[in-house]
Amino acid sequence: MDQCGRGGECGWCFCATVDGETIADLWGGYADSAQTRPWERDTIVHVYSITKAMAALTALLIVDRGELDFDAPVARYWPQDPFSDEVTDLQDNAAHNPRLDASAVNSRAWRAAEIPAGGGTGNARSVARIHAILANGGTAQGRRFFSEVTCRKALEVHDLILGMGGDFMPSPNTLFWGGAGGSLAIIDMDSTGDMRAFAPISAAWKALAAISDAPGG
Numbered sequence: 001m002d003q004c005g006r007g008g009e010c011g012w013c014f015c016a017t018v019d020g021e022t023i024a025d026l027w028g029g030y031a032d033s034a035q036t037r038p039w040e041r042d043t044i045v046h047v048y049s050i051t052k053a054m055a056a057l058t059a060l061l062i063v064d065r066g067e068l069d070f071d072a073p074v075a076r077y078w079p080q081d082p083f084s085d086e087v088t089d090l091q092d093n094a095a096h097n098p099r100l101d102a103s104a105v106n107s108r109a110w111r112a113a114e115i116p117a118g119g120g121t122g123n124a125r126s127v128a129r130i131h132a133i134l135a136n137g138g139t140a141q142g143r144r145f146f147s148e149v150t151c152r153k154a155l156e157v158h159d160l161i162l163g164m165g166g167d168f169m170p171s172p173n174t175l176f177w178g179g180a181g182g183s184l185a186i187i188d189m190d191s192t193g194d195m196r197a198f199a200p201i202s203a204a205w206k207a208l209a210a211i212s213d214a215p216g217g
Contacts, residue, residue: 011039015124016204017132048179051120064146135187
């Protein structure tokens with residue numbers, strides 16, 4: 001907490017799931033820079049570009065129903081596409097990152113708007129619960145939302161800014177999205193884990209490795 005006001009974090013939350021079960025649900029610090037409101041279990045904040053993952057999950061659901069084709073030209077669904085000179089098919093469109101007016105994000109208008117690229121509000125628990133769908137082959141909380149084949153299509157659409165996988169990831173079948181404000185979501189499809197923020201992510205992966213290497217693990 002001594003980092004508050006010096007570019008560090010005043011408050012935070014972290015959630016990790018394995019096989020759809022929550023194994024860590026933590027929070028601490030303050031919900032405001034003045035340190036007058038403690039960060040509580042149900043404190044919610046802007047998650048900014050993590051919202052893109054929610055839009056992507058919605059798109060995958062429609063793909064699974066056969067009502068959307070990622071390889072189709074954008075004009076089939078959006079004849080007036082303003083990015084038509086930059087993208088040609090839906091995969092390119094899904095990877096497109098429109099510019100964000102940073103001065104607007106704390107306004108009432110921003111909070112009231114429906115912005116699928118960055119207007120989401122939630123906390124680590126809510127993000128982890130939703131991403132558990134991808135981490136577990138299209139199922140979560142005893143319900144199948146879409147097929148595992150459709151689930152794996154998320155690995156085919158690359159974000160032009162953030163990318164997917166990378167040398168710092170333990171598996172090529174790893175998805176991640178980051179957002180302004182320090183939010184981060186990671187889905188390891190091989191370890192079926194959903195984790196946020198690199199320090200606890202590293203600790204969680206080390207714990208999973210230890211469990212796997214233990215006798216009977």
